[in-house]
Amino acid sequence: GDLGAPATRKYDLEVWIPSQKKYRELTSASTTTDFQSRRLAIKYQEGGETKYVHMLNGTAFAIGRTIVAILENYQQKDGSVIVPEVLKKWIGKNVLK
Secondary structure: OOOOOOOOEEEEEEEEEHHHOEEEEEEEEEEOOOHHHHHHOOEEEEOOEEEEOOOEEEOOOOHHHHHHHHHHHHEOOOOOEEOOHHHHHHHOOOEEO
16 A cells, blocks of 8 residues: 555554544554665674664654544543543543543
8 A cells, every 4th residue: 555665564553533434544664674774874784794774664643643533432422531541640530521
């Protein structure tokens, strides 16, 4: 699908968006082998030989889409939102009203 020219492998993290009835990408990470390091001249030495490093490229989470996903997937009929277990220690609440 959307593998860019410099990338040899890409992993996408997607989330279900109920209102759109589809999964949407939140973030991605790819390996570009030595494509970027050649352009940036980033090298290392190993056993007396100079080589270009292999690089990883990752994006931050799409914050708006992440918030939408949490709200849509955890909202209750009364309008409250159950805080996902992994976020409770940062939010300090079990439910948002």
